[in-house]
Amino acid sequence: MRYRAKALRHELAEAAGIAEYLQRLGVKIGINVFIGLDRASPTDLHKPDFLHNIYLDLFKHMIEWVEGFLEKQKRQQAFDDAGKEIPPYPGFSIAKKAYREITQWQGKEMRDLGRCISAVLVSTLRNPHSSQYHDFKSPLKCISALVDFSLMAQYRSHTPDTLSYMESYLQTFHRTKDIFLKFCNSKATRTQADRQDWQLRELMANQRAKEVHHRTVANHRRRADQERGKRSDRRADLIRRENHFNFIKMYYLTHFASHVRRFGSISMYSTEIGELAHKDQIKDGYHRSNKNDAARQILSQYGGQHALEMRLQTIEGLSKVKGVIVAAESGMEMPAV
């Protein structure tokens, strides 16, 4: 830490000022819309979001890690079979395909996956050999901790106890996540590994071409096996070296508890509600329009629908008030005689 602070001071001294230093790091400095707003802190404007932070990002990573782990343990089929045997439950949609066959995940599917993955994984990793027992324990703990954290974060009201539970689940997750490190490949790492593999293959082919003496088929096969093993080792080394969990959404989880302490429940700020409203507010209107100048028709359709709903609510409210009779056909209210 001290070393990092020293390095930072050195870098700052080298740069003409803080602006240049930040520019060198790739931070764009300019005037934005929040500058002129009183009592608005741009750092507080970003809110934790279940849909994009947990369901569509962390859970997506999680399923990739789990798939990699199951592939290594040769239990993918058991996972698919356990997934197919999930019984129905209210508000829970069962995936019609096996998990490996799903190519694109929606937020709702990811949420449902989070609700059942730990139990499905326990069922998948049942009856381990004595050598596998320790290997199976960590992933279960890690996945359960992440799911528990996400569930606890969805509480509408919190106590100091629930917040401390949230923090302890997060700590457990960070403590046990290393078991998935080898399966946490970023796209850049995969590309780099493929490039390295291709270069090695070229190099080995060139070396083979330079050797003039004849080989038997058995020798040729043995050498090919050796080369394949070498390539695979190099690839594993690179992936081990390059893999990491340092991405922004993983880091952002540490702010969830403090956010609840400062601003209240996280569910209030979730974009899930806004995205769900797209269906009523935009998509339905678009389907009912003639697709020609659709924006105007969407607005008019939703405006009309909204006004009608408000009217119905008013009638319902008035019908409960004593002394007011609601005329059945017109919807007009009149005082009781």
Next chain:
Amino acid sequence: MQEILRFTRQTAADDRWLPADPTELGLLPVEGFAQLEIPVADFQETDRFQIHRARCTGTKAFCNGGPRNDWVWVQTGGEAKYGDLRGRVVARLLALFKIRNILSEAEAVHRLAFVCILNLVNSGRLHIASGHIPLGRRVNRRDMRIVSIGAVIAQAQVIPSGERQWIVNHRIDLRTFNEIY
């Protein structure tokens, strides 16, 4: 019939709704149902309820598929019982029926559920390594019971884990997650 008799015997003498005599019991009209609507209070919302529709088609097909007999939570004891399950057990609905006691003056109607209760493997405590509660099924038929539908408190989700073994998925919703830990 035996289960109904047992159910009748289990109820206290004052609350005995049904006749204890098997021949009398056999005369009572019974009507079967395929769905039980269970109102379940929303988590952290006292005035809102979710309706859990537990299906029980017996051996009949459900929606052109196989038979559907849902899993439910049955409250059978106080909170101190069954470890982390807090007095509840997981059971599979086998039949839902209404029995009218025409032999009594009041002609009282009783709504009952025939269930198969899963056995607790680890006294209902969470398995430390997996963090889930394992359940099993007895080989004998002593796990079949008749309970009042009032004892069925919510739908449950259990995931098969090998031969005659299941795991309670307590992370299925916030209410269950909050109650079982």
